Amino acid sequence: MCTEVAVVGLGYVGLPLARRACEAGLTAVGHDIDAEVVAGLEGGRSHIGDIHDGDVGAMRAAGFRASTDPAVLAGAHTVVICVPTGLTPAGEPDLEPLLAAVRTVARHLEPGTLVCVESTSHPGTTEEIVRPLLEAHGLRAGEDFHLAYSPERIDPGNRRYTLRTTPKVVSGSTELCAKHAAAFYERLVDEVVVAAGTREAEMAKILENAYRYVNIALVNEAAVYCDRVGIDIWDVLRCADTKPFGFSAFRPGPGVGGHCIPVDPRYLMARAAEQGFTFHTLGAARAVLDAMPDHVAGRARDLLVAAGKDPARARV
Ligand SMILES: NC(=O)c1ccc[n+]([C@@H]2O[C@H](COP(=O)([O-])OP(=O)(O)OC[C@H]3O[C@@H](n4cnc5c(N)ncnc54)[C@H](O)[C@@H]3O)[C@@H](O)[C@H]2O)c1
Structure with missing residues (x-):
């Protein structure tokens, strides 16, 4: 039987996607370079909180197989790349896992395949970085194979908004690529939203998370200010949060x-x-957020001292 979808990277994003594909009746395989992850899945065990061993059992009963051998990608109609895009020890973007995964996919790429990237990265990644690597062996995106980008919005632990019920933003290198990608995701999710291009979809994903980043910084800075001038930030938020429009409450923390x-x-x-x-x-949000651990530790120390406790011996 031919493989309808091959998932590259079986972590928090890739494994739920593979599970959803199996649930939706697609034949699916997974490839991961981590031998422990693969051995666990082949043994019916999940390493992801949201996915239970029983889910892996159901996936396997539906034909799912995981492998460290990228040969499993050969012949797949759709290949979805879900590898990490973290930071280097110096705090800079680390695209190495994505580059390695794309090179692997390129070696097994066949005409007609849809390759979709789900890993989060800066706008331009799909066209400027992924595309040339995939085209290195002669096939052309938009002509010989389809290239797409669809950011994952999964919220681990959220039971209300799941992969299926969260609208999926989809984009392609060409209109036809986007159409193929939309047709693929329509089999998995309730609503597909087609972006104007891959850069718009990439930017949409980062903007969503930048929105939270900036608002977390704002509420933290407000908390520091309120603390300094004797205003109760929790009461401020309780009141502000009653506004039924135009305000989303974020909570201060470390x-x-x-x-x-x-x-x-x-x-x-x-x-x-x-x-x-x-x-x-x-940049401003980053400066506020970087200072928060020290601020929270200082507040904890002050409260302990005020309560007559020795901070060096206290357990918080
Ligand atoms: N975790 C989330 O909640 C979340 C939500 C939305 C988007 N994302 C994005 O999705 C992407 C994947 O994140 P994740 O949380 O699933 O990561 P993860 O670390 O949980 O899983 C990634 C998997 O990819 C594997 N891998 C690494 N390099 C590989 C390669 N070259 N070939 C095959 N497999 C490889 C790793 O072994 C690992 O099992 C990232 O870009 C992340 O920013 C994550």
């Missing part, structure tokens, strides 16, 4: 965490800087 929110704006800032553009809001 900064910003998770896989994506602290990382994705860095991709945009770095690329914009190369293009001679400074994202002032992101």
Whole structure:
């Protein structure tokens, strides 16, 4: 039986996608360079919180197989790339895993295949970086194979908005590429939103996360200010949050965490800087957020001292 979809990178994004494909009745395989991940899945075990061992069992019963051997990609109608796009130890965008995965896909690319990137990256990645690598062996995007970008919006742990029920932004190198990508995702999700091009889809994804990054910084800065002048930030938020339009409440805390929110704006800032553009809001947000761990530790210390406790011995 031919493979309808091959997923490259079986992590928080790739494994739920593969599961959804199996649920939707598509024949699916997965490729990951991590032998432990592959051995676990082949043994019916999940390494992702949202996916239970029973789900992996159901996927396997539907024919899903995982492999470290990229030969499983050969002949797949659609290849979806879901590898990490993190930061280097110096805090710069690290595209190495994406470049490696694209080179692997290029070696197994066949005419007519739809290649879709889901990894988050700066606008221009699909056209300027992915496309030339995929075309290295002679096939042309938009002519011999279809190239698409569709950002993943998965929110691990969210039961209300799942992969299926969250609208999926889809884009292509050409109109026909976008059409093929939309036809593929329409089999998996309730609503597909077609972007004007891959750069618009890439930018939409980063803007969504930059929006949260900036708003988390804003509420944290407001919390620091309120603390300094004796205003109760929690009561401020309780009141502001009653506005039924034009305000979304974010909560102050020790900064910003998770896989994506602290990382994705860095991709945009770095690329914009190369293009001679400074994202002032992101730079300001970063400065506020970087100072939050110290601020929160200082507040905790002050509260302990005020309560007559020795901060060096206290457990918080
Ligand atoms: N985790 C999220 O909530 C989330 C949400 C939206 C978008 N994203 C984006 O999706 C992408 C994937 O993120 P993730 O959280 O699934 O990462 P992850 O680390 O959970 O999983 C990535 C998997 O890719 C594998 N991998 C790395 N290089 C590979 C290669 N060359 N070939 C094959 N497999 C390879 C790794 O072994 C790993 O199992 C990133 O760009 C991320 O920014 C993540």
